[in-house]
Amino acid sequence: MPKALPEEFRRDVVALARKGEAPVSQIAKDFGISPSCLRRWLKLADIEDGNRSGASQNESDELREARKRVRQLEQENEVLRRAAAYFARDNQPKMMYPLVLDLAVDGIPVTVTCRVLGFSKQAFYKWRKNPVTQRDFDNAFLINAARDIHADDPAFGYRFIADELTDQGHKVSENRVARLCSQERIWSIHAKKRGLNRKAGPPVHDDHVKKVFTAPSPNLVWLTDITEHATAEGKLYLCAVKDVYSNRIVGYSIGSRMKASLAVTALRNAIALRTPAAGLIVHSDRGSQFRSTKYVRVLKAHSLRGSMGRVGACGDNAAMESFFALLQKNVLDRQRWTSRQELRLAIVSWIETSYHRRRRQRRLNKLTPIEFEMIQPAAHAA
Structure with a gap:
């Protein structure tokens, strides 16, 4: 197929x-x-x-999503009904985790119950794995109280929440409240935004390429990187994946934002087209997109080996930079681009027609990447 x-x-x-x-x-x-x-x-x-x-795909998708939403609403309504009955038994505070187990037996997913009752799946599974201690009970009660306080005034951080808990008669330290609020992501709306450090982070993989940009057969070593170019509508970003065996671009993704999803989509497209065996090396720089959890998860899911060069060392990914240099000369710098769509189509056309099927490369015995991949296996067999 x-x-x-x-x-x-x-x-x-x-x-x-x-x-x-x-x-x-x-x-x-x-x-x-x-x-x-x-x-x-x-x-x-x-x-x-x-x-x-x-029937368009959108109509089919909308009908499927509508049915899914109806099913979710029915489940959420059942969770709220059972929760009201559960907490109405007496006036003592209760942990909500046992209720999750009861609802799971009746077919209500744990994810739905946790979302409706306002706590994380991770906290529930942690509780189920370990015996419930008195401190766990107290922490759950404090978290519920902290959520109520924060809901009344989202500007309250952990210090104000700690003061309010003390006024309500709870004996709790400020450090404990800070830990619980951080654990449950209860933050003031005025808190500083996280994740704005633009410095290159530590590598999540070792350098398995060591500037050796050759391979004896396809799908052994891939290179990837991201380039950008300005248009009248704003910047356009291209993430490409290149097989060092034939210099063929085996996957790419183009978008208006340089997010981790751009690198993830390019890698998934390459995997879908080539179906590589386990152990293939995917080499990149230390950009945040290639260190993201989503990107690393895709590598692990397909048993691929990540590889990263040094910070600021362009030579560690020189073969990928050479492709971007060709793209710059043959497409990006040829004219001023008025729209992202216009530039996108020009990039795609050049990669798929000129670069893959017409541009002969001396390293490939004056063959195009497509010709090289078609002829070389037969030469090896002979």
């Missing part, structure tokens, strides 16, 4: 076909797909845009 191409790639090909600068058959050939496939993509795009009758 052929592999499903990334949605981002499909949108870009459809946009180029709609421009009408070349026949559909030629565009399909340039991008390595069949004409019938491209015509089907155009038909689906027309349905999505309302230019043709038929």
Whole structure:
């Protein structure tokens, strides 16, 4: 069964076909797909845009989401009903964790119950794993009281909350309140914003490449990085993934913001197209996007090995920088770009047609990346 191409790639090909600068058959050939496939993509795009009758993907998604929301509301209503009965048994304070277990037996997901009752899943599972101590009981009671105080005035930080708890008759230290508020993310709305340190952080991976940008076969070493370019609408960012064996761009993502999701999408697109074996090395710099939890989670999920160069050492990812230099010379600096969409289509067209299928490289025996990958396996077999 052929592999499903990334949605981002499909949108870009459809946009180029709609421009009408070349026949559909030629565009399909340039991008390595069949004409019938491209015509089907155009038909689906027309349905999505309302230019043709038929059930759009958005309508199907909305119906599915509506049914999901109805089911969630029914579950949340059941949680509130059972919680009201649970706390109405007497006037003594109770831990809400046992109620989660009771509702789970009746088919209410733990996630739903925790969200409705206002505490985290992690706290519940921690309680279930360990016996409930008196201090756990007291902490839960203090957290509920702190939440009530904070709800009355969101400007209250842990110091004001500690003062209010003392006035209510609780014997609790300010440090304990600070720890509980931090644990439950009960912060003043005037607190300083976190995560604004722009310095390069520590590497989450060792350097497994050591400036050796060659590989004996495909899908052994990939390089990745992010570049940006200005347009009249603002900056456009490209994250690309390159196979050092053939210099082919095996995955990319383009967006208007340089977030971790940009690097994650590019990596997932490369994995979907190439299906690499476990142990493949993915080398990058120390940018925050490549040190993010989401990015590292994707690497671990597919048993890939992360690799990072030094801070400020462009040579540690020189092969990727050389590709961006070609892109800069052949596309980015050719003209002033009025819109992000215009530049996006130009980048996609250059990568998929010129760079992959027309630009011969001396390191590849004067073959294009596509030709090199098609011919070299046969040469190895001979």
